[in-house]
Amino acid sequence: MTTETRSTPTPAPDPDLLYSEDEEALRDAVRALLTDRSDPATVLAAVESDVPYSPTLGSARAGGAPSALWRSLATEIGTAGLLVPEKLGGAGASTRETAVVLEELGRAVAPVPYLTSAVLAVTALLGCDHEDAEVAGALTALAAGTTVGALAVPLTTAPGGPPEPTVRAAADGTLTGRVTSVADAAAADLLLVPAQGPDGPALFAVEAAADGVRTERVTPLDLTRPLAHLTLDGARGRLLATGDRAREAVDRALLTGAGLLASEQLGVAEWCLAETVRHTAERTQFGRPIGSFQALKHRMAALWLEVASARAAARNAADALAIGSPDAPVAVAVAQAYCAPVAVRAAEECVQLHGGIGMTWEHPAHLYLKRAKADELTLGTPGRHREALAGLVDLGAP
Template structure:
């Protein structure tokens, strides 16, 4: 791997190990997470499928991909995590992978785990799949745009405040809470902690409001280090979210092609109609570009490239829109059945729309990209 901070040639191809990981995750999700199961979980209001998470996180080892081996993880990179997220996007699986195995883990890795026993222990539990954690910031927070903490710590280290729009908080065992004096770990079931579900567009990634009233907490990092750790976690999350959006878009196109081959009108498959052919061909071209952007972001994160912020901004600005377009086309080209609750197309559209504003909107990432590459604002 190139030395951190040095240019490196991007490698967008999947390695044999990555393809093996994909095959294992896809086989698991095909068996345990079909659309009917996802719909049932959404109707039941379950935050995630705990037995499925045990298998993915613990047995396959996906929960610890980003955790170094010396800390109890797999010692893999963002490239492998991106492959898992592609498959999770393909099935819109109700699992806390992005929130726990990516955002929470990356935040903890920025808190000097070798020096802090509390951080090291929590990382080990997350990597082993024995616990889940959620970073208590609004899901809409973009890299480089984290607002001032809305939680304060008193002299006794107890936390008071409210954080809205937190993903992964429902069902998490630990909350990682940025406060005015640093980053704190709070047991989700501790006295003074209230997690209230809110009505979310995406039923497979529910949001919640977290209220803290003098909740006992353990400080993991001082304020300056905590801010850097959270921002790096948001950057990693945004870059890898592009892979989830890619997987979602690929499923939508594949399902649309399948449907238009089987659905007949006027004695022929509707997929043979020229207008529909053009729409699906145009979407396929968008997917090719989205794959390049998502893979480039994952590779840059894995290599700790100096171009990582640019790669992530490009990936999110593009892949978010492609995922929404693919989901919209999937609904529309399925006709009436695409609008029903029984067909899973609505789950993909809702995930695509919610992911479009998660970790920064496409517009926010375009603005950041302009700053990064030195393009002046039209109003400047």
């Protein structure tokens, strides 16, 4: 009689939701830079200017040398290359560190192309062959911060099997098609374009200034994250990946972007909560700070609990992506399904408890409300992520 032996699956490690000393040091550096050069009042003045895009958002294509803010953030602090391997000029860090940067960028609603260039574009390239000179060169340029990249998909595209590309690739590598609502496309130097080629899906690199490339700026709800429609008319592309590898590279970029977007939403919510607490502690009515009234205390306490839970969800997603956990899609879906509504609710409470002042241009609260609402649609709505989560854990339709 033989006894059947079964291997016991190795349990996944417990998530690490705490911040390391290095992560806190990175946070301090990024927060100090943003406080000095991109505080909410500065961002508010920038989006009200006649310049089509904020002067803090610069690239070689948009006006010569990169802007001072982007140069300091991307190059001097080195955040643009956090996800890039050291051998290609990056820091060789993980999504945990990148999440810390996005928390601070969300807290400042900073109009920089970090999510689009340092996360989406970099992660898509990391899914290609690093030994390929084209891929390695693009990663090195993005890590240096001298090149701004953009993944040419609509900003609302969710992970979990991106739709069939709207761009067609000919056998000679020329691309034709149109992609709508691409974030930071007008400021990008390098476009990563998913396309349908003669032999299936493919991913191409296209110089944004090349012949046959046209960007049409559109006015987004969130003026701190510019959108543009991208039209390719016989533009020359350089092949990066084909087949399943191209499809998986794009989907991995979308998954990573969605997971790290939760940290940006956390930063938005944290600023709104802190600003609301500050305001209600200073504004008096009937001889008392309005924050001492029980009804407002309860509202802010409930919001604090939601923000604390959002922090746990966002950190769990960043940690799962960092360690390559097989449960990363579940963690990302949970984070997006929870953090997006919390950011919106925190921004709405900020406006409400400021007595409606956030509906005027004089206070930056409306910037956070618009960022939160736009982020709620970015890389999949909460409903889309709840639906994905139900499928991932075999719950059926939500």
